[in-house]
Amino acid sequence: MYNSKITGLGYYVPDNIVTNDDLSKIMDTNDEWIQERTGIKERHWITFVFKNAVVRFSEVIMEGLQKNNLQTSDIDMLIPHQANLRISQFVQKKFGLNDDQIYNNIMKYGNTTAASIIIALTEAWENGNIKDNDLVVLAAFGSGFTWGSVIMRW
Secondary structure, eight states: OOOOOOOOOOOOOOSSEEEHHHHHHSSSSHHHHHHHHHHHOOEOOTHHHHHHHHHHHHHHHHHHHHTTTGHHHHHEEEEEEEEEHHHHHHHHHHHHHOOOBBBOHHHOOOOOOGGGHHHHHHHHHHOOOOOOOEEEEEEEEEEETEEEEEEEEE
């Protein structure tokens, strides 16, 4: 018979607690609705994710541009991962992009995870937001603290 011994346990959750009542102040929901459907009463939120995302988004976009001797002013269309509108808006502002140079659809679908860039790219093209020879930048940031970008001439 094999013997095992647990020598230690541990976990980490962020200190910042966001309750359902907190969420009801910024969106059309309430505690009862959330608990009935999910069982969730509160969640521990990490602000580091936002800060890390905007830094990594910017870095990975700049890295791709620089390796191709391009500048942010060369971007015709930025299609970011649709995880959080605030992150997209922050990057848009940092790079000085106009509203017609960034495509967001998170307001329509929410975070569609791995499919978000392809859905947004397809919609932007179907809607005529991307034209022949446009410089299109795709950028993603994952919850596993992974990130990447694609710079392509359409």
